[in-house]
Amino acid sequence: MAQRFLRKWKVAGSAALLAVTGAAVAGQTEASAAEQRTLTAAQSQVRKCHGAVAKGQRGVAGFEIKAPSTGLVRVQLDPSNARNKDEDWDVAVFEKASGALVAASAGLRSYEIADGNVTSGATLWVQGCRYRGDARTVSAAVTFVGTSAATARAASDPAQLVAVDTPTREAKQKLNKQELDVTESATESTVDVVLHGKADADKLKGAGFTFTVKIPNLADHLKKTEEADKAYRQRTPRSDLPSGRTEYRRLADYDYEMKELARRNPLLVKAFALPHRSVEGRDITGVEIAINAANKADGKPIFFNMGVHHAREWPAGESAMEWATDLVNGFGREARTTRLVAQTRNIVVPIVNPDGFSISRQATPLGDFTTFDYEMKRKNCQPDDAPPQYQTGLCPANPAGRLRGVDLNRNYGGFWGGPGASTNWSSDTYRGSEPFSEPEAQNIRELVSSRAVTNLITNHTYGPLVLRPPGVYATGQAVDEPLLAAVGKSMTDHNGYANIPGYQLYDTTGTTEDWTYWVTGGLGYTFEIGNAGFHPPFADAVIGEYLGRAPSTGAGKGGNREAYFAMLESTADSAHHSVIKGEAPPGHTLRVHKEFQTPTSPVIQPDGSTAPPIMYTDVIDNTIRPVGPFTWHVNPSTRPYVAGRYGRYPTAPPQPAQSLANPPGQPGENTSGDPLSDPREVVPFTIGGTPQYDNGSVRVRMEWTDPANDWDLFILNEQDEVVSQAASFGTNYEEALLIEPVPGNYRAVLVNYDQVDDTAYDDWTSLVVTGESPKPPVPGVTEAYTLTCERPNGSIAAVRQVIVGRGQTVDVGDFCRRRKR
Template structure:
């Protein structure tokens, strides 16, 4: 029978209007299947009467969206999936395949299009589910949106002041950059004017990003059409849709019941989607077995499709390796591995299902970055679903600026339309609360969060002023090792630009679990699959990790680190069979002083976190991996004690004359060069040097570069609209350097404005600081849940602490109570 549902109203694109259609009866909304069949509901349109399937025929009354939702039908939770097909050609229009009976399949349709909504009972006891189908009409209103040319430029940011100035422009910054510059997306003429008026220098990297994106989509179609499996663990040849991720994860679990467990994170998204993950371990259902936990996640940012692909391929890698590779199996046996391919399920669905136009217009949803939160946008823009709304892709919160770590500071947007909008408060978003719950409750010792793009391995901190943690040498060594596999640059996160509210700047500083961000590939947010996914994962040309192992080898390095007791903390002791042990810590951490849109700041917010880990005793001696009891936020900051005084300042002698104007250094080598020497202990110990020069007019432009003995640029300052330059190098190695002064532009070449006051100034290293030690509260409960043991435990990274018979010897009558 035909099913016709009521249509929602609102505003979308330029307008979303309601269309009245007959309401479906209650009976129409119940889908039934007496038998569960493990099949992909989205794979094909099945004939009526097929076992495990119920279907409804519908006709769209609108040019707009179809939404097909499932909910539990008879009070019992099962696993039902849903797919919408075009009746004429059988092509899938939309689908959803999460782990329960709570599904949302949504995509675009045309008026008069005949559709079949197919509900499939995949597993579980529920014979029925409740189906709802809505159509939402899109009607143009007002002036059509003009699609302008989008481009990528590299903005020169050699100084911290330049990075701060760039962040203040509220442009769409990529993660591709280095100490002296950052690539930025200019969506149109307004962005170009903003950057031009800022005075920051920039060069064009990609003059037509829209064309590049369309070319990439064409390459993807051609690559998939070859029909040959790729070198990936799954053999995949194209970007997945959200429903394919969901189905693939639960199929991994179904096919490997003792090794893989698929599960749903605690909170649905704003639009009601479940977020699906898998856990991979020997005897996977025994989550409280005391093994260290390694977490890999992807797609905080919707348009960064390769991030999800690398994550799910890692899940396949672990499963395949467990069965076929002795070295991988040995590491899997020692660890528990959690993979969350799509953190931002709403945003990814919007981006992945959009037309691949490749432009950055407000209503081109392919390039959406954020989640689907609407509450912070102006009231008139809060209507409409995420795929089509009057705020366009600008609406939402950036999940990777919403964690509590230094939230509210530099490097996050303050207004709803900013691509890096931080949200109204820390952890305001279900996406970040999901990851917070996972990290806080599972003693995650190792974490990688995947993004695009930039060929970077980033480590905490995200803000230069925070200073590196005491463990900086250890954290850096691990990052460097992984970077040696994928060919990426290993730098602190602030080396790109300041960011606050990011994943690992909360997870590491609050829990002590190692945390890193990988920025995958150098070419775009979702460039050709063959390059950004296949080559980057396996380590093949043209990836920087070609011949080095790629991200596969980097992930294996992280897995080995998770298995290494020297990389986390260990508790040992004895406990009776069936007793439950728990380490617990509750603490408050301040955010940054909270920057406001008017330029003022308000006091930091105190954020309360609870971190705990559980161990279920099998009787007798136990070994239990946990994170250090002292969180890095209070442990102290890295530094070193001076081994001598800082070197005396060096005056740079200005050579006679003025070199010709040069706007293309280093391609054009014409410049003035002044050598200087950096000394080392015992004569001097330098924590940094600053090279500075000045001149008279701000309309004159000199650029300053510092070269090491090999001729490599190690510092630079190349600003416009100033009458000085200052280049800085931290912890400079002992040796010979050259200051290079380039005459970029003169007000009057006939009367040159020469530079003066050249000087190299040295500063001592900053000594380390040390904070207080923190303890876990360790408790033991018997089989009836009564507390029978209680003690404090101090444990450092790499340390093993014997807590003895915590369930008996530390028990006191006064501590007996029900939990």
């Protein structure tokens, strides 16, 4: 059978999902006025503040408060009035009677926001913990937001997950316009859709779609996932993960573990907060792992591994955090880990979207994917693009529910504004008001632009896929396509995922790796982890996928752990990026700099028309502070956007068109979607190769008479693998395309999917195989870095232009001692 491919797709038109919003607004109470308190602790103490109630212990301060209503409690720390702006206070909220944790926050500084659910009349203990720093006090504000049962959808029909038959790009685009809850999961010929009742099912059928029910009751399915996680925790005191964890982390767990990695390994790990806080004001935290981790300007190649652009994709953050823990645990103990950590620098940001993730992880499960099913939130918390009536309220309790915000993985500048992203504020793929409008995306942009990130993985769920640029078919293959495909294969050999360019199913724009690759030249990929949902049982989605255990596709192959190590080997390989070498006096700083503009896609407007592209400016600015001889690992000076497109010149003519005969007989209808099951018709053909023919692609086209009838076409190789297919509807032809096909024997499988009742049999009339010449490469332009040597006092000692390509090394010699030119 065909490899199962999944990719991000539009979720949720506003009409269907906002149907309950009126009731929700009517049932929602106003937020209480924030109650201000001051927390005071004479001394600091390293402590997991959300581990347990620690009343009266060193470094702890707190107070009791009673919940006035059932709903949300938010405790926010504000360091603005403290004497030391770099202090680190953490906060936790416990239910007094049971000691159960309600909410927590444990960032690197004191910009803490802890959200949790409470019941009316409950007495809470708000606990502040002075983790480090000289600040004896910090300000705490407590806010309650009451909610009523009206915010929860009372559905007579259970939410279902169905696979809608969408065998072509056109069919997917048609589905995209139906204002249904279309999920992120798709195959070559289907897209998964959440149906909220009979009306949604009738709408699909009325639009001419057919579908198969995959999960008849989503709420029951998610409840079983919770039960499986609970059972696993009870029988497993410690897992085989590097951290030993047995359940999904919450936001405070991530932040606390990162700063503890840094505290316990001060030479190897440096924890940091990215420059822009989230929309709600949270720090976005990461770690750097390297020998002498604090020396960011050491010139080593960088692997940047990040997770949770999309809030509900919990395994994405888990995988990144386990990778950081793995490197730290293995350094000095495992030869491979020690070697690679010594040769590279690793940056890990497990949670790019802390606001959204906190909401999803803390939410009361509903399982119906409706407006107030906060567990299924995908976006950040940006309110500004929503209509005014939906801009009020805290993000975890607002009148637009989970629909408020921007899809951060459609907000990057690379081809922003084009297909595969929504102009509708309530859609789960809403692109934002402009490229990089969101602080979370700005953080990643500035980090990548300033740090010469040579290799990048952004983790998502679910797939299983390793996606590479480009995400837009019209862009054409990247000039580095052979290398991108090879590095992709080195990873998919371990996790068993499909190794494909992002556009292979359909276009997406504004994605992370499309911006990072085309603008900086760093090798960027998206991992779509697993194949069972956004956050399936922990034992499968985290342990199985990371370590390569059943039922993951990487079982016995090493899983994502070994895939990440393959990426780290690529990072250490200077043939995969560029090198500048030379020597410099002590105290001098070398800088490579480049500033340029890049156009977005023609910008699709809400009415479907397009406006001209927007020009946005990027600045690449990387530094190194060497002492004597240096080797500096950078990305190529010529960015891929202007370096040309990959192709090749033909060495022979393409194979001429060959018409294939229709064998005797008329196969009956077959709606199974399986090209290996009968009834079907099989027609063999051969694709030739050099020196006689050079086929950059081969097109197989079948035709019949009446568009009301429906034939499907599958192309199989000698191993019975589907290498191409076409299964549209409403036409009288199917056309399958094979890209750079391997010469050999193939079979066209023709399936009679549907014949109009009470009419004459409409057999196919034509089947033609036509070779096409390869597309020649598109030449590009060459760009240079401006290389500057700065003296210790900041004055310029020397300037020159440096051109360096991928896999090249340029020796600039004793550059700083030369006169400026």
